[in-house]
Amino acid sequence: MFLYNLTLQAPNAINQAILGNFSGTKQQELIVSHVSRIELLRPDTTVGKVHSILSHEVFGVIRSLAAFRLTGASKDYIVIGSDSGRIVILEYNPTKNVFEKVHQETFGKSGCRRIVPGQYLAVDPKGRAVMIGSMEKQKLVYILNRDIAARLTIGSPLEAHKSHTIVQHITGVDVGFENPIFACLEVDYSEADQDPTGEAFKETEKMLTYYELDLGLNHVVRKWSEAVDRKANLLVSVPGGSDGPSGVLVCSENYVTYKHIGSATLTVPIPRRENPLENKDRGLLIVSGVVHKMKNSFFLLLQSEEGDLYKVTVDHTGDTVNDIKIKYFDTVPVAAGLCILRSGFLFVASEFGNHHFYHFEELGDDSDTPEYSSSDFMSNDGEPLDIRVYFKPRPLKNLLLVDELTSMSPLTDAKVMNLADEDTPQIYALCGRGSRSTMRILRHGLEVTELAVSPLPANPTAVWTTRLKADDLYDQYIIVSFSNATLVLSIGETVEEVTDTGFLATTPTIAVQQLGQDALLQIYPQGIRHIRANRQVTEWRAPGGKSIVRAATNQQQVVIALTGGELVYFEVDDSENLSESHVRREMSGNVTCLSIQPLPVGRKRVRFLAVGCDDNTVRILSLAASSCLEPLSMQALSAVPESLVMIDMPDQISEGSLTTLYLNIGLQNGVLLRTVLDQTAGLLSDTRTRFLGARAVRLFELNMAGNPAVLALSSRPWLSYQLQSRIHLNPLSYEALEYAASFTSEQCPEGVVAISGNALKIFTIEKFGQVFNETAIPLKYTPRHFIVNPIHKTIAVIETEHSTYSAQEKKRALDGLGLEDATEHEELDPVIFGNTRSMPGKWASLIRVLSPLNGETSFTLELENNEAAFSIAVLNFAVEPSELFLAVGTAADLTLAPKSISSGFIHIYKFVNEGTALELVHKTAVDEIPYALLHFQGRLLAGIGRALRIYDLGKRKLLRKCENRNIPNAIVTLHNQGGRIVIGDVQESVHYASYIPADNKIVIFADDKMSRWMTCSTMIDYDTVAGGDKFGNFFVDRLPQKLSREIDEDEAGSKSVGKGYLHGAAHKVDMVAHYHVGDILTSMAKTSFVAGGRELILYTTLMGGIGIFVPFQTREDIDFFQTLEMHMRNEMPPLAGRDHLSYRGYHVPVKGTVDGDICEQYNLLTGDKKRMIAEELDRSPAEIQKKIEDMRIRAI
């Protein structure tokens, strides 16, 4: 087996977010890191939307990001701290839309190591130096400067190491143009390590240390060091120089402190939420902070771990700080990064769940929220007082949510199924944490926003939109053709019928075109009407006995096909008349479709006409004056062409010209072909084929995302468009359409008007590049797993959340405090403010049954007695075959570290009311946590800690039938086929066992040679299992076939038991494939995405990614892609400086897998490099691109 890995949806959790002017224009942009991917987001501040401009996979772990700007420059550079042992400086090139590596300096080994810098990055606010630090000991300072040609230079590293020191945080202090200073929060452990009494550890202090880079001496010195709160965790620098007093805010548990050399220490407590159920022993941390500088002032926004934002203002006179003030601002999701745009927007990169984009409505200057000032909380001797202050949380007041970016993180479980009986299966995924959790149903297709639907008197056959004059910005008319009439609608405030347009209303229409300067053209079966702006009409009549069947037009040229296959050509002449050419041409068969090249701006004539005939051919004819309607080339097809569209797409395929002309051919058998049309000779080459659906494909030219695009209508609509130098062909998540046209109006610059049945529909597409569109069903607690009831097609979800009040517990606690349930704090929306936090060791958990079709929850059951659900299975018992049961594994009074429980339980429920509700049958106590449950031959197979047991249904409880206690640690996954059971251990990879009915025992006969911390697995076939581990590895293990046969023939089980080998089972499985995905895998399934398509392994990751492994089918393909991958590694080394091969082999060398993501980066190479690689592979660049595209198309 040899696999090809492809990312279908890149992980969308953000771990770093920075703001800057990366394009070098006034526009502020965001750069976010999705751990192994760097993305440029451009906020559109006029409409308040955030658009993704560029996303690039770096094949490494981005741990820190920083932006800096050289003094006097207008463009920001990006510094990346990664796991590569290198510091990398990138520049964004807006014309090519790529990140370019400016500098890459190696300083250490690769990997996320303790003493190799990369974890922390801090830049001098004036862009003169950057410090890159590690968790312990090492810190390097690089001086940034520019050379004579104004290029960025980077100095050799200056060391600021301090051994035996753990670093909590680093930031650059704003000191104006004095020597750059970096502030570090450090703990020296050297004494604690030597002192057996533990006294030294208690006395260990956390130090705030200033490292000064002496630019004159080219040397870093420890300038100042002072003890701060032991629980400090974050530094936020305060503007300095001419903007403010300089210094840093040290955020620690419960307090924010201002510190600077020679300045008084000022401390203010962090206001806490008023909450009767508050755990007073729990400290409050600040998780992120951001400074916003305005013309003459500045403020800081700090965010607590509950998500509350605080506005902090520093009251200063000159460089002397008098006071710091803190005030509750608003509550937003807990952020991994906060960015404030100058235009008054706040970007919140959530650590879990969707990212939010807010507009500042106010700056929190109101007086009704209490403000706390440091001067009120200092005792006389300068020590802070231990006082808690509170605020009352309230809905958003200063901020307004304007946009959301989807993030599926954390994605805990997913399944691919076709519960809704659609063309393609859906992905059901459990996403989110706490009260922001959802179940998301993903469908392959672009999201469509419907703007209007209006019914028409009859079923129309076609629709067009048209402008009235060549320089109109927007469409003015919608023309609808019926089988015997034509209707003209004018677009204004409302869409209304108009009659005095010059259009012939009593006939069907074949084509409509805005012609020349200000004329309109209506082509109908008997002739052509040329309608001038003054309503003067010129008619051209079809010759007797013949009628017009097809037409193709642009603003200057018109071609019509008459019955019998005769073509007639017209052109707009200088006096704006439509003049017929003297040349006519007889085609070999009936003409089924026509297309004329779109007219570039300023041109009078284009050269190519495409004609499709019913003899299964498409011909390219010339429209040049000298060779009018002369044939140039021909392509034979597998079926009759139904529709043709020629469009110009900007791309890099053909060097020299900026655009490539594509001929799109829709066939009657549902196939779409895309062919490159050579602009000089009119030859066709490089054909890409794709089956779209059962219906004949009709094509329409549109404008999407600023570029020409093609809408293809078959049994579902598809869109072929260009994004980030690749042509995408994605289905739309919309009903089947009959006919469509582009629609441009003031409110909707890039819309589509289409007909479906007797309705006229107007819609837009906004989220390009997101191949899945989602429907979300809200959940209450962090979802863990779900199963599908196979008979009634309902879904049962278990939701379990740590240290949270369950509904009953909360009521009890409130009653205990003498508060009624409906006190005012209940108004808080848990989706924004979270569920009420309880003590560690307390759990809230529920079982929910919902319908995937309407998304409605039909049943919920909150578990009582501090039980938490961890596993779920649907099954039927042989003793009661008529009923469908649900088994839920729970733990009571679970504490996480050290792990302990009072008891485990297996609940058995019966599905009632058509599978929409549950009824408890009984509950069986077990000694450990049941992490895995499975239906097994009419009984229940349960992994309970290290024991694997078979249970049968009894009257009062489950009856233990069989047990094996030889699993090393804890069973987390279970699968079976026939009598073979595959067990996944939390730490020790997979174990193969067989159930021997004669002896009623389970025998483990094979295990893995290496240990793996399993998170998910799936059986690919009887002998093979694929799995993922906590370190982001994917692997496939296979039982040798000979052994597999022997085990199955061996009914007594003597061979299976064998003699243990190396403290494990008698036999070992072989590793077939191994690959580092880079993110924790949370679910995996063998499935096929296209009906009847190829089977593949689909996986989901914790950060919200979806990917696939497709098996190769021929040896040639394997060789081809392996060679291509090798060339790509050389020609396009990853941006963050990590070696691709060692990244994919992070823990174990890559085996049996090709990385499709790096192969797809072939499209981003320059033409020279493309050709060079193509020569090495004995192919043309187009062939290579086609092969790469085919791999993706065949899978999805």
Add this chain to the structure above:
Amino acid sequence: DRSNLNSQLEHLQSKYVGTGHADTSKFEWGVNQARDSYASYIGHHPMLSYFALAENESIARVKYNITEKMVQPCGPPAERRE
């Protein structure tokens, strides 16, 4: 050139924290291993998210806890026996 080898080893030990030597105690070995693991957890964001999800804490809190644990991951050292 035994001294040369020794000096090379010492150089390694001073450059790379955690390099073992003939007299590495169980405590030192454990402490180094724990600090290495914790640093790796912090470096790999998905790992931090995973812990944060299980504990229902914010990622920043998990990172803070782990960094604090790096100071003394295995408790105080054992009494030295001469």
